[in-house]
Amino acid sequence: MRSxxxxxxxxxxxxxxxxxxxxxxxxxxxxxxxxxxxxxxxxSTASYEARVxxxxxxxxxxxxxxxxxxxxxxxxxxxxxRQVSEIVMALLREASPLIEPLSVDEAxxxxxxxxxxxxxxxxxxxxxxxxKAATGLTASVGLAGxxxxxxxxxxxxxPDGLVVVEPGTEQALLDPMPVRTLPGVGPATAEHLRRAGxxxxxxxxxxxxxxxxxxxxxxxxxxxxxxxxxxxxxxxVADRDVKSxxxxxxxxxxxxxxxxxxxxxxxxxxxxxxRLRGAGRSGRTVVVKVRRYDFSTLTRSETLRAPTDDxxxxxxxxxxxxxxxxxxxxxxxxxxxxxxxxxFTQEDLFxxxxxxxxLNGDSAEDDAPPPLxxxxxxxxxxxxxxxxxxxxxxxxxxxxxxxxxxxxxVTVRFEVPSDAVxxxxxxxxxxxxxxxxSDPLPLAAQRMPADPDDPPPAGPPAGPDAGPPADRPADPPxxxxxxxxxxxxxxxxxxxxxxxxxxxxxxxxxxxRGTSIP
Numbered sequence: 001m002r003s004x005x006x007x008x009x010x011x012x013x014x015x016x017x018x019x020x021x022x023x024x025x026x027x028x029x030x031x032x033x034x035x036x037x038x039x040x041x042x043x044s045t046a047s048y049e050a051r052v053x054x055x056x057x058x059x060x061x062x063x064x065x066x067x068x069x070x071x072x073x074x075x076x077x078x079x080x081x082r083q084v085s086e087i088v089m090a091l092l093r094e095a096s097p098l099i100e101p102l103s104v105d106e107a108x109x110x111x112x113x114x115x116x117x118x119x120x121x122x123x124x125x126x127x128x129x130x131x132k133a134a135t136g137l138t139a140s141v142g143l144a145g146x147x148x149x150x151x152x153x154x155x156x157x158x159p160d161g162l163v164v165v166e167p168g169t170e171q172a173l174l175d176p177m178p179v180r181t182l183p184g185v186g187p188a189t190a191e192h193l194r195r196a197g198x199x200x201x202x203x204x205x206x207x208x209x210x211x212x213x214x215x216x217x218x219x220x221x222x223x224x225x226x227x228x229x230x231x232x233x234x235x236x237v238a239d240r241d242v243k244s245x246x247x248x249x250x251x252x253x254x255x256x257x258x259x260x261x262x263x264x265x266x267x268x269x270x271x272x273x274x275r276l277r278g279a280g281r282s283g284r285t286v287v288v289k290v291r292r293y294d295f296s297t298l299t300r301s302e303t304l305r306a307p308t309d310d311x312x313x314x315x316x317x318x319x320x321x322x323x324x325x326x327x328x329x330x331x332x333x334x335x336x337x338x339x340x341x342x343x344f345t346q347e348d349l350f351x352x353x354x355x356x357x358x359l360n361g362d363s364a365e366d367d368a369p370p371p372l373x374x375x376x377x378x379x380x381x382x383x384x385x386x387x388x389x390x391x392x393x394x395x396x397x398x399x400x401x402x403x404x405x406x407x408x409x410v411t412v413r414f415e416v417p418s419d420a421v422x423x424x425x426x427x428x429x430x431x432x433x434x435x436x437x438s439d440p441l442p443l444a445a446q447r448m449p450a451d452p453d454d455p456p457p458a459g460p461p462a463g464p465d466a467g468p469p470a471d472r473p474a475d476p477p478x479x480x481x482x483x484x485x486x487x488x489x490x491x492x493x494x495x496x497x498x499x500x501x502x503x504x505x506x507x508x509x510x511x512x513r514g515t516s517i518p
Contacts, residue, residue, distance in 0.1 A: 073391030246337025254330030283338030
């Protein structure tokens with residue numbers, strides 16, 4: 001426990017939703033929910049306008065739609081989130097070389113390792129201002145003498161605030177808080193404490209270490225009692241070792257065809273290897289997770305002879321593991337992961353094994369498994385699906401984003417982050433050859449000042465009343481709207497769930513907020 005508030009915890013405010021609002025002028029100040037859009041989807045982030053209606057992260061998307069039917073429901077765009085996160089983390093590194101990222105939008109910073117440890121408040125204020133200038137987004141910051149208190153302080157600072165826990169005021173902050181505030185206290189532990197009459201942090205401290213050890217066990221009980229007393233000596237660790245890398249999907253409807261299960265396993269294995277290679281790692285243990293129709297969850301794993309990042313090795317191993325699980329009743333979730341990570345790779349294990357067989361005079365065909373059925377392609381409607389919120393470009397009208405789709409049509413709002421007013425809405429056939437997916441545009445605050453000698457950027461007019469350029473038609477080809485599902489209202493915040501196609505992804509990313517410290 002430090003005698004000065006030199007540990008900083010920074011948390012971006014409603015990060016995913018805030019990025020979407022900054023990217024889409026028509027959504028600014030409107031309720032926005034980001035997450036999996038299917039019937040089994042989960043909310044990743046809700047804007048503060050949506051939270052007023054009771055929507056929060058980790059909530060079932062179907063429940064969120066009932067609470068806020070007029071919110072804009074968008075699929076995640078992880079690429080732009082990572083880009084903004086890199087800008088934020090770079091600014092944190094300028095304040096101190098010792099930072100501990102917890103997620104794309106959250107990190108601890110040890111200011112004692114920086115050049116301005118004598119004035120942590122000024123550093124915190126400068127960071128918030130720099131982030132606002134660079135991204136247009138707001139961040140909440142907590143300053144304290146420990147990671148526990150800094151995390152709690154940043155939660156109290158939300159949204160867009162700064163809270164400093166002065167030395168000597170720790171217990172005044174902690175005592176009235178509910179037990180769930182402390183890291184390691186989940187629903188089960190909270191219920192166990194409630195049955196013992198312990199509801200607040202002060203009551204944990206008053207119960208004594210012996211009583212907590214009796215209730216929760218030695219390690220958990222002793223650690224919880226220390227945190228309730230404000231004792232937390234954990235250092236800020238710059239390099240947190242990742243133990244595994246995995247991906248998983250929840251499906252809108254249960255998979256009952258084994259060939260379809262193989263196809264999804266192959267797709268997940270490819271995504272997992274992409275993440276593995278992106279992190280510059282290899283792994284020795286392949287893990288498959290299967291959640292069946294009755295919510296029973298099974299995991300199977302196989303440890304290879306050496307670490308690998310070869311997609312064929314991971315794919316074939318994951319297939320073999322999935323074959324060992326009975327999926328005849330239906331599968332609602334599949335996952336593929338790689339554990340036992342290392343910083344190096346071995347040669348292709350299959351080639352290695354083939355070489356050994358050749359030396360022994362054996363034929364590779366002697367012990368080859370029977371050929372697997374060909375993987376089914378994705379359903380046509382899924383392959384051509386335009387996800388709400390994703391970026392598109394039209395050859396005539398420029399950059400925009402998908403507002404909704406259905407019944408063979410897609411509705412696009414043509415606007416860019418630098419626009420001051422909402423852009424126009426137009427509807428096209430889903431197979432319009434002039435419409436294509438595109439990469440996200442940088443947020444307006446990320447744009448460099450324009451060179452006065454540069455030509456004006458191409459794109460849609462800035463406002464709804466501005467006329468089109470002379471070489472562009474005033475209206476799109478006539479495509480009459482089919483129904484409400486294919487032609488949502490001009491304001492995405494007024495669109496209903498019928499306007500959003502279902503996503504095969506069960507959730508976006510991990511929940512954007514929490515009081516637990518990893």
